[in-house]
Amino acid sequence: MARTAHPYTAALVKLGVPAETAPGEHRVAMVPAVATQLIGSGHQIALQSGAGVAAGFPDRAYAEAGVSVVADAATVFSGADLVLKVQGPTVAEASALRSGSALVALFSPGRQLDVVRALAAAGVTAFSLELLPRTSRAQAMDALSSQATVAGYRGVLIAAGRLPRFFPMLMTAAGTVPPAKVMVLGAGVAGLQAIATARRLGAVVSAYDVRAAAADEVRSLGARFVDLGLGTAEGAGGYAAEQAEEAQRRQREALAGHLAESDVVLTTAQIPGRPAPLLVTSTMVDAMRPGSVVVDLASDTGGNVEVSRPGEEIVHGGVIIIGVSNPASALPTHASQMYARNMANLVALLAGDGAFAPDYDDDIVAGTCVTRDGRVVHPSLVEATADH
Numbered sequence: 001m002a003r004t005a006h007p008y009t010a011a012l013v014k015l016g017v018p019a020e021t022a023p024g025e026h027r028v029a030m031v032p033a034v035a036t037q038l039i040g041s042g043h044q045i046a047l048q049s050g051a052g053v054a055a056g057f058p059d060r061a062y063a064e065a066g067v068s069v070v071a072d073a074a075t076v077f078s079g080a081d082l083v084l085k086v087q088g089p090t091v092a093e094a095s096a097l098r099s100g101s102a103l104v105a106l107f108s109p110g111r112q113l114d115v116v117r118a119l120a121a122a123g124v125t126a127f128s129l130e131l132l133p134r135t136s137r138a139q140a141m142d143a144l145s146s147q148a149t150v151a152g153y154r155g156v157l158i159a160a161g162r163l164p165r166f167f168p169m170l171m172t173a174a175g176t177v178p179p180a181k182v183m184v185l186g187a188g189v190a191g192l193q194a195i196a197t198a199r200r201l202g203a204v205v206s207a208y209d210v211r212a213a214a215a216d217e218v219r220s221l222g223a224r225f226v227d228l229g230l231g232t233a234e235g236a237g238g239y240a241a242e243q244a245e246e247a248q249r250r251q252r253e254a255l256a257g258h259l260a261e262s263d264v265v266l267t268t269a270q271i272p273g274r275p276a277p278l279l280v281t282s283t284m285v286d287a288m289r290p291g292s293v294v295v296d297l298a299s300d301t302g303g304n305v306e307v308s309r310p311g312e313e314i315v316h317g318g319v320i321i322i323g324v325s326n327p328a329s330a331l332p333t334h335a336s337q338m339y340a341r342n343m344a345n346l347v348a349l350l351a352g353d354g355a356f357a358p359d360y361d362d363d364i365v366a367g368t369c370v371t372r373d374g375r376v377v378h379p380s381l382v383e384a385t386a387d388h
Contacts, residue, residue, distance in 0.1 A: 007044070007046035012041070012042040012355065013043045013044075013081050013082055013356050014045075014081045015038065015043055015046070016047075016076040016082070016084070017029050017030045017046070017047040017051055017083075017084050018051065018073040018085065020051070020086050021090065024311075025086065025087055025329050026055055026330075027086045027329055028052040028054075028057060028332070029084040029086050029340065030047065031052065031336050031340040032064070032067070033340075034340040034343070035047075035065045036065045036066065039066040045068065046070050046075065046079070047059075047069055047070070048069075048071075048072060048076050049070065049071055049072075052336070054332055055332035055336040056332070056333040057336070074096065077097050079098075080098065081101060081102065081351075081356045082102045082104065082347065082356055083101060086105065088105045088106075088109070091114055094118035094119045094122055094124065095121070097122050099122060099124070100123060101125075102350070102358075103125070103126045104127045104343065105127075105129065106128070106129045106143045106144070106339075107128055107130065108273065108301075109128050109381055110380065113381070113384055116381055117385050120375055120376050121374070123373075125358075125369065126371045127365075127370065128370050129144065131367055131378065132367065132368050133364060141342050141346045141349070141364065143338075143339055144272070146338035146342055147335060147338070147339065148193070148268075148328075149190070150327065150328040150334065151268070152190035152191060152195075152197065152297070153193050154328070155268070155324060156182075156197040156201065158324060159264045159295045162313075166202075167201040167203045168203070179203055180202075180264060181206070181261060181262045182203040182265075183205075183208075183258055183259060184198070184266050185255070185266070186270070186279075186298075187211070187214035187217060188209070188268060188269075188270075190297055191209065191266075192221065194266050194268060194297075195223045198264075199221060199222050205222070205224070206225075206226050206258065207224070208225070208228065210251075226255075226258055248277060251279075252278075252279065259285075259288060260288055260289075262288070262292065265280065265292070266294075266297065267279055267295070267298060267304035267305055268297045268304075270298050273380065275302035276304050280294065280296075282316065285316050285321065288317075289319075290317070290318025291319075292320070293320045294319060294322065300326065303323060308321050308322070308323035310323045349362070349365065
C-alpha cells in the first residue's frame with residue numbers, strides 16, 4: 001500500500017523515481033535490490049506507486065527495501081534532489097520538476113529540443129545518458145550498452161518466432177533440415193548479442209560492420225565477418241561514423257548479394273544523436289526469398305531498412321519486415337535491473353561526497369550535462385535551442 005506521509009527527511013541525496021509515462025514503456029529506473037544498496041549508502045528514495053509493476057517489481061518489494069512508495073509523480077518531484085527516469089520527460093513533466101533539482105534519463109536531446117528548452121526554463125540540471133562518453137571509466141554507467149544488450153537478444157527471438165523454418169540444423173527420420181542463415185548488420189553491443197543469441201539457437205551467422213575492430217569480435221563469437229573491401233568508418237568513442245551517401249550506396253550494392261542468400265537479416269546500426277543509416281533498400285528486400293525475415297532494431301531512430309515502420313510488421317514481396325520499437329522494454333525485468341545498476345554508478349559519481357555536487361570538470365559529468373543554471377549547456381544543443 002502506498003505511504004501517504006511525505007517521503008523525504010534528512011538524507012545524503014534524495015532520489016525520486018516516477019512511473020514511466022511513454023506508451024509501451026514497461027521499464028523502471030530503479031529496482032529494489034539496487035535501491036537497498038543506495039539506501040545503505042545514506043540516500044533516500046521515493047518511488048511512485050506502481051512504477052515497477054510492469055517490470056515485475058511490486059510496491060511491497062520496494063517498501064521492504066526501504067523505499068518510500070508515494071501516490072503520484074508530484075510527490076516524487078517535490079523534494080527530490082535527483083530524479084531518475086528511463087525515458088526523457090515530456091514537456092509537462094519537465095516543467096513540473098522542482099527548480100534546482102536534477103534529472104538523469106536515457107533520452108535523445110537532439111530530437112527533443114522542446115523538452116530541453118523546458119528543462120532549462122524550469123531550472124533543472126539534466127543529464128542525458130545517450131551522451132555518455134565511450135571510455136572505460138564510463139562503462140559501468142553506460143545505459144546505451146546495457147539496453148542494447150537486451151535489444152540484440154530480443155531481436156533474434158522475434159526473428160526466430162516469425163521465420164517459417166527452424167534455426168538449427170536437424171537430422172530426423174524425415175531427412176536433414178539445414179540451419180537458417182542469419183545476417184547481422186552492425187556489430188556493436190546489440191549486434192554482438194544478436195550474433196551470440198542466433199548462434200546459441202543453431203543458426204549459421206554472418207555479420208558486417210564498418211568499424212575495423214568489429215571483425216575480430218564477430219569471429220570470436222563463431223560468426224563469419226563479411227569484408228566488403230570498402231574500408232572502415234569509425235567515429236569518436238568507437239561508434240560507427242556517419243558515411244557520405246556515395247559510400248553508403250557502394251556499401252548497399254556490396255551487401256545486396258549477401259542479404260539475398262539470408263533467411264534472416266537483423267539490423268542494429270545506429271549513430272548517437274543522428275538518424276540511423278539506411279542499410280537495406282526496398283530493392284534489396286525485393287531480392288530476398290519469400291518467407292525471409294528482416295528485423296530492424298533501429299526503426300525508432302529512422303530505421304536501417306527503407307520499408308520498415310516503427311512498431312509494425314509488414315510483408316513486402318513475401319518478406320516479413322519487422323520494425324521493432326523500444327525492444328528493451330519487452331524484457332523489462334532484466335532491462336530494469338541493468339539500468340538501475342547504471343543509475344547507481346552514476347549517482348556515486350554525482351554525489352560521491354555525500355551531497356549532490358557534480359564535478360563539471362569531469363568528462364562524464366560534462367559530457368552528459370544538457371542543461372544547468374537555467375541554460376542549455378551541451379555544445380551540440382546550444383545553437384539548436386537558441387531563440388532566433
